[in-house]
Amino acid sequence: MLSKMDAPAAHPDHDHQACIDAALNTARELCREKQQKLTKTREKVLRLIWDSHRPVGAYTIMDSLAEGEQKRIAPPTVYRALDFLLELGLIHRINSLNAYIGCQDPSHEHHCYFLICTSCNLAIEVDPGGFQGAVGKLQKNSGFDIRQQNMELSGMCQHCLETAGD
Amino acid sequence: MLSKMDAPAAHPDHDHQACIDAALNTARELCREKQQKLTKTREKVLRLIWDSHRPVGAYTIMDSLAEGEQKRIAPPTVYRALDFLLELGLIHRINSLNAYIGCQDPSHEHHCYFLICTSCNLAIEVDPGGFQGAVGKLQKNSGFDIRQQNMELSGMCQHCLETAGD
DNA sequence: ATGCTTATGTTATATTGTAACACGATATCA
């Protein structure tokens, strides 16, 4: 979560190998807890998603899985892996991009709050905390029972703002 | 906006004809202002979208347009009308549903904040005001220049909660 | 009328996601 850190989680020169390792460890632990299996396919998909901090589409994942292999894997296999990972909260779906991105912390209340750069596609998961007051009010005033929160804030990331003229 | 009203905008027995009339008037006025044309196709699409307070898919709109006509209209025509209406802020796209819904007030800062009932598909646009503090903080802390805000809160609407056992 | 611009028609295709059923691996139990 951005708010807990000095620098954005996906700062251009952070130690991304650490992100990957942490994500894989979290996944293994969560699967043990929930008595689920992190199969070879599921792990490969999770690794590919964690290849960057940019949301990645299902068909891109398929293509990556095909590299260096004889047989292409078919869509259902990828979507099953994605569904599995979504179910466990290990990844999020970014609806505005039809794409998937790793979740740093599946243990939290599984909201989906992201900053998304329209220039470089960077997506940073942010702390939903600051929004819960407003959500609560809304729930009270509307009579809605809110079960899922999804917020996608698009714009330009700091890095792109600095490197672009605009 | 819900917060400005006594009852939710889409209360089961509100005067929906008034919603439609208001929407069409707003559209006509906005087109005049912006020197754009509300053509027959565009108006038909807007009317179909305002047929309810539930998001409606592009292909459903196509089907509705086809009713009672000889020729089916092809996808591009519908999508062009949708793009036009989106551009003017007369409708919103609900990304989690791949569907479109009318906007009550295109004049406002054109955020997209919705409560969506997973049971009856009702979608109610809500006032983004209460969220702007948190958004501002996020912007400051992250260095992001946030240009578009999209929030989709899913759950059960009051009506569905009352009529269902759950 | 002539051209200019904008909107629509038309055909084909891209992209994203599922249904349905077959096969194989692994676990459990007799």
Next chain:
DNA sequence: TGATATCGTGTTACAATATAACATAAGCAT
């Protein structure tokens, strides 16, 4: 050990959503 139950994957076909590219028509300006 073999029956069998469960789960994950393979395979084929298809559904649903959206766009590219080019042709035609309608409105407007000279």
